[in-house]
Amino acid sequence: MSGLTITPYRIVGGRPGTHAGLPSPTVTLVIDLGTGLTLSTDDDAPRTFRAALGGMHLRPVTIHHDGTQVGVQLDLAPAAVRTLFGLPPGELFGRNLALADLAPGLAGRLYDDLGAAEPDTRAARCAALLTAAPRYRAPADDDAARIWQFLARRRGRVTVAELVDRSGWSARKLSALFAAEYGMGLKQAARLFRFDHARRRLETGAPIAEVAADCGYADQAHLTREVHDFTGLPPAAFLAARAAEFAGATQS
Known part of the structure; x- marks a missing residue:
């Protein structure tokens, strides 16, 4: 599958x-x-x-x-x-x-x-x-699915206006179709994709300023706010908490 x-x-x-x-x-x-x-x-x-x-x-x-x-x-x-x-x-x-x-x-x-x-x-x-x-x-609604796939390809680096233009629907109609399928709004989904990409980059040790620029955030402060919103912690504290998970354990 x-x-x-x-x-x-x-x-x-x-x-x-x-x-x-x-x-x-x-x-x-x-x-x-x-x-x-x-x-x-x-x-x-x-x-x-x-x-x-x-x-x-x-x-x-x-x-x-x-x-x-x-x-x-x-x-x-x-x-x-x-x-x-x-x-x-x-x-x-x-x-x-x-x-x-x-x-x-x-x-x-x-x-x-x-x-x-x-x-x-x-x-x-x-x-x-x-x-x-x-x-x-x-199958999912074709228009909602196409927008989801576009968000995935762009890793969330897209505006709601771009998504509406691609769909051919009004913003209200597209938002309703999308939320019915995925449970969240267009902007929330874009933020989620972008955070997921940025979080993975941060966990590899990439500098936060570099990640912010590469992932389409306005600046380092913008990325810091997003990490806090999604994890409950600022980036440095989040990475420290991740590193401490299962301290001393054997993983396979």
């Missing part, structure tokens, strides 16, 4: 703590093969999941752990969400829910089969299970 990335993980021997599930332009599915995945947000108290489906969001999700995490993470593009679940990703926006509530058969197969698989075969096994899963023929 196209439009997804499968990442098995095994983190052991760390100190109990938290780490941030950051906003990104994908829907996240996590099959936890340990003691459960415990998530919280500013609006929701901690809840523990065996298989969690997290919609796109604009604020970080807090992941609580005891120093060990084992499982498989899938990052789903919007089209893959429609193929697997038959609904627009906008219906999941800002939500964390149990996969069993949406697709109980798939949730059971993923949990049981991945738990029984050898660690180095989990990615292939997960791909096979998804290939065999029922497919929904529920």
